[in-house]
Amino acid sequence: MKKSVLEILTDAKTASRSAFTLTSERKNAALLAMATALEQGTEEILAANALDLENAKGVLSSVMLDRLRLDTKRIAAMAQGIRDVAALPDPVGQILENTTLPNGLRVSKTRVPLGVIGIIYESRPNVTSDAAALCFKSGNACVLRGGKDAYFSSAAIVGCLRGALRGLGIDENFVCMPSDTSRESANVMMTAVGLLDALIPRGGAGLIRSCVENAKVPCIQTGTGICHIYVDEHADLDKALAIVENAKTSRPSVCNAAEVCLVHEKIAETFLPRLRERLVENRAAAGLPTVSFRVEGETALALLGGEKASEQDFDTEFLDYILAVKTVSDVDEAISHIARHSTAHSDCIVTENTAAAEKFTLAVDSAAVYVNASTRFTDGGEFGKGCEIGISTQKLHARGPMGLEELTSYKYIVRGNGQIR
Secondary structure (H helix, E strand, O other): OOOOHHHHHHHHHHHHOOHHHOOHHHHHHHHHHHHHHHHHOHHHHHHHHHHHHHHHOOOOOHHHHHHHOOOHHHHHHHHHHHHHHHHOOOOOOOEEEEEEOOOOOEEEEEEEEOOEEEEEEOOOOHHHHHHHHHHHHOOOEEEEEOOHHHHHHHHHHHHHHHHHHHHOOOOHHHEEOOOOOOHHHHHHHHOOOOOOOEEEEEOOHHHHHHHHHHOOOOEOOEOOOOEEEEEOOOOOHHHHHHHHHHHHHOOOOOOOOEEEEEEEOOOHHHHHHHHHHHHHHHHHHOOOOOOEEEEEOHHHHHHHOOEEOOHHHHHOOOOOOEEEEEEEOOHHHHHHHHHHHOOOOEEEEEOOOHHHHHHHHHHOOOOEEEEOOOHHHOOOOOOOOOOOOOEEOOOOOOOEEOOOHHHEEEEEEEEOOOOOO
16 A cells, blocks of 8 residues: 555654664665666666656657656666765764863764755656665655656656665665655645655746745755856857857756856857857757747847847746847946846856956855856766755755755764763
8 A cells, every 4th residue: 555645754754763873884885786776677767767758748848858768878877876976975973073162071063964855856867866875875864756757767766776775674764755746745745844854846946936935844945047158258259159058058958057148248249140150050950959049139139030038038947948148248237137037056157357257256146156167067976976966046054066965964962071060
């Protein structure tokens, strides 16, 4: 009989209380077994993914179908992500501070797991294994409430991971997944006070807003990425074209893809026609998807082509081959535009001017700020965290790609010799 979400949360809470019995060596052995189990379960996972893809036809866009699609290469990458996490230092038990007070008390500030972490996410099956690996290594149980679009894929992945834990005599409820993908199951997790220690929504703006507004448990805001690239008057234009193309087209369905390109008006006449050539004409000739533009300003529209931008276009996470474009008078106007429209995820300046770069990095208040590099690098794996559980766009507790350390808290262990106050 299928368990309710509350029963699953209770099982996870029970499992989390045994985390202190897991040494780093045992956790790493379990992670390696989980990676192997994924690879051995490739055929089963692909069959499940084929069901999800079939159900999603005519419902999801082509780029979102790509986000959902698994193949042997992506499954191998998921397994490698787990192995990368196993190779990282264990944060649990790390001493952050040691202090001896005047009265002789010895105070140690020590990293500890959060407990039970809930993740509500949409159609990205790889999140399932990434989240499970990071939570387990950091000593947390996880409850993975995936979306219905990827249900069969995620269930097959979780089955492999739980089987690996079972085979080593470890409570399989360190990794849990409800079968209920309804809105009600999400509401249960949002209000599971006493059972869930942190809730992480990972998906579109609607999902994140719902969790932030309705959760009674601590919620870490992640994800939505209206990411900007500002091409300064002092930019190397070849470098800028490569960065914009990569940030927009390498995988447009992810949160670190660029959605807005701001161009200094002094270089617009040269740069914008080259941008169109790079993202439309050259890509069409190569048989690749082309980018369409939403452009503000008559001059820019004449130079670039595309559609006239609406008010909403600069506040839209397109997750598609669409780029909003605007010219600005200087770096200060670019910074002001980003302050009004950015979701504080990842923003970039392309420039060879040190002063402009310094001003941009100091003034732009985002989790990741780039100089002359694609926003697509905002990723746990790229930042050396093995993989990630999400990109935090808030400031309290965690910010940017969330890895092992961001899934821990700390407690003070105080050792004395009979002191009283």
